[in-house]
Amino acid sequence: MLSFIKRVLVTLAILAVLYALNLVMSKQGLFGFGVPLYQVDLWKMAGINIILAVSLNLINGFTGQFSIGHIGFMAIGAYSSTFATVYYTQGLERWLTGVVGADVAAAIVFTFVILVGALAAAIAGLVVGIPSLRLRGDYLAIATLGFAEIIRIIIVNTNRVGGATGFRGCVDSANGVTCIDESMGRLTIPAYTNFFWIGLFAVITIVVIYNIVNSDAGRALISIREDELAAQAMGVNTTRYKVTSFVISSAFAGVAGALYGHWRLPHPGDFTFGRSFEIIIMIVLGGMGSITGSVLGALVVTFLPELLRQLPGGVYNYRLVIYALLLIIIMITRPQGMLGGREFGLSWLKRSRRLPEGTAAVGASKGVPVAEATVRAEKDVEN
């Protein structure tokens, strides 16, 4: 019961912090503190990148299956949820506004369309995962890459979602939405996405992935990464777990897409394989198999190129070269990624007072309940 209350309090605290941050990042600001729009956009992008990186880490870092088609699932999430908003949910929102008020109606509708995006991406993940996860290593990478390109090509050739101009090229007219005639003014949909929503889903992604990884299912996933044959011999249904992690990972990519789609209307140019590699860079840079590493990697990949824009004139032109060089230097000095496979947390600070080797309970630092036997053993050592 106590832990339940604690959980509720932590949730409320996170919501309050996100709400305050959202105000800081809004036009009116919080107590006069405001952030320029450019930086607000960067933070929003960082949040979306965190969702993408942490979710990709589940399949690439923890399960050890190298997928490079993550952006395809994001595209599916972005387009399916935006599609729902553009064509279907606005009437629903108008009706709900009359019942519960505008803000709540917007929140309900937005949650709904995010779930639509997540579900569509999850189904795509299932459909792609079942045949392609039989493949190993390079072959799986190529298959997922091919899948992401297929998605993009389909989108480019679908007029209902704006084709090559994306939803950005669509227009609102009296007769409903049309994506062909540009002369009639641009399409607008409610801009649901703000920093609060992005932050909220970033936190949800991190918590869900962390809880999966630190559980029986997580050990099964990691055992597949470490030795698939031995995992099978230990009774792990490797196919099922690979597909499950792929589906979960895809669903979160879909959430990231839905958030992106209601911020900037989706455009096929946003979902090229170059973006897929950017997500890979985030997780490799941060450390495969480290959630905090993925967060760090996402922040670095989002902000570093922008920080390099501050360089003075002569060097400024070479900023992308410098960015690439920095990435190379990081990878040479820390080939296992910035955090390696470890998690950054309070235990890093407590390291100096670690118990003598062998007596420290594994996972104790991760908040896993430790068996009484262990505690007793430790006491014996101390005595």
Next chain:
Amino acid sequence: MASTAQKVNGDSPLLADKCTIRFGGLVAVNELNMQVKRGEIYGLIGPNGAGKTTIFNLLTGVYEPTSGDIHFEGKRINGLRPYLISRLGVSRTFQNIRLFPGMSVLENVMTACHIHARQNLLDAVLRLPRFYQDERDHRDFALELLEIFDLVNVKGEAGTSLPYGRQRRLEIVRALATKPKLLLLDEPAAGLNPSEQEDLMNLIQQIRERFGLTILLVEHNMKVVMGVCDRIQVVDYGKSIALGLPHEIKNDPKVIEAYLGD
């Protein structure tokens, strides 16, 4: 001799009936019959390339026999996927140790508790009470096993950083954590020095008594095989050539011929 042993009736958890596997034109295992009795330590020996490991892979579902049947506890298991066979109660170790390198000793053993997990993904994501209860059970069980096999003091270390002999021991512990009825050991003495071999023989005896297991052993090392097995089957070129008690096997002319040549 072979015929007398094969006539033995009784409770046999593992039965192979005319089991054959072909790889293209090569017959790796040819009409192999096997009848392992409950609670015995059964040795499978033979010269290099005789098909011992292939038999192992047949029993654990890595390969499917071309013809013939394998029964475990009365259930036909040929063609079943390896994870299903291990869920039925057949656990194994590997010839070249296959611990999970990125995991600690304790995590290696806890991973093998997966078969008995009562938590599902939802319990884990929402951290429901069942998750905590299940994790505690797994941890207690794993620690108990590590305690029995004298590995509890290294539970936090990476499994692959242990000395070779203890890695073997850990692999056996991991196999036991699935609570098997039949334990398959693939060359457990490979790479062990004489004193470690001595330990291993004691360990195998101890496991049988403590856990009431049936053990099937593939081994090269004659000292270990003769010292620990109740019955021994000898294969050569995929065919069973002899079956009997250790002292019978030792003096069987066919076995001597297979090992030493004409």
